[in-house]
Amino acid sequence: MRDLDITEVGQRAGLPASTLRFYEEKGLIASVGRRGLKRTFDARVVERLALIALGRAAGFSLEEIAAMFAPDGSPRIDRELLTAKAADMDRQIRRLTALRDGLRHAAACTAPSHMECPTFRRLLRAASSGAVGERKKRAPQRRAK
Amino acid sequence: MRDLDITEVGQRAGLPASTLRFYEEKGLIASVGRRGLKRTFDARVVERLALIALGRAAGFSLEEIAAMFAPDGSPRIDRELLTAKAADMDRQIRRLTALRDGLRHAAACTAPSHMECPTFRRLLRAASSGAVGERKKRAPQRRAK
DNA sequence: ATGCCACTTCAAGTCAACTTGAGGTCAAGC
């Protein structure tokens, strides 16, 4: 099977070429060679990019993701890390759920002012005490175009 | 009741003075005056900061939050916006939940390699298709220290 | 053979939400 050029990889992975170059520079992917100046990629890079997308979606940083690949390129996924991340996400889900319910209540609440609504005030206290509010997590950014 | 100085406000709101100056500059809060060079704040600013923290936790940007205050300073919270945000959060919660379950499965899965696990492959497809993966949302950052 | 233009490199820019640093001021305690 013919190797892919950067644009083909980009199309299959749904990423711009600039991102692929950036990922290569970061050691997240590797090209198999060059045709003149142009990088050529093995088709398997697409699967690897899917793996990277998964990691990003799960809230791992690119650096963390890079660490999940053995030097030979095979994914060495640490089950403990995965479990820990799942637990993180679980906490985040709980916080978001509480917040969502609070927002819904605030939207529906008929108290003359939100400030007079006990539910809203409770939400407010939770938010400012940091009980809601996430730490050092970056949500994945998938830019439009 | 005595007006507060910036450090007192910071203590009550759990924010450093630099953040308060930054918020003032952005028009999110206002000081009531100066004692010499030093800003003085009305105690009500603490409640306003709680409101801001709530907005941040819900995923609103500072700019969006600023737009939620009428020029006179009273919160003019748009119920439709709140409902929309709650729906956003709901979608996000669903995505995170799917992802969390996938991660847990991947951590527990006994297939010789993740690549041979159908559940994992499904997760991979979802991640790279963008079905998981959030858009243009920035999670609140509350730094340690 | 020639020219187009998709690709290349490398540096710099972007975005959000702050933080940090240098250099300055002034209210208050001694």
Place this chain on the structure above:
DNA sequence: GCTTGACCTCAAGTTGACTTGAAGTGGCAT
């Protein structure tokens, strides 16, 4: 009155994940 140090301003730095721009190159179709 003098020192102290908490506060001030303004500019620049930080972080992560990219994007953008300028300038160059070379594969491939004509």
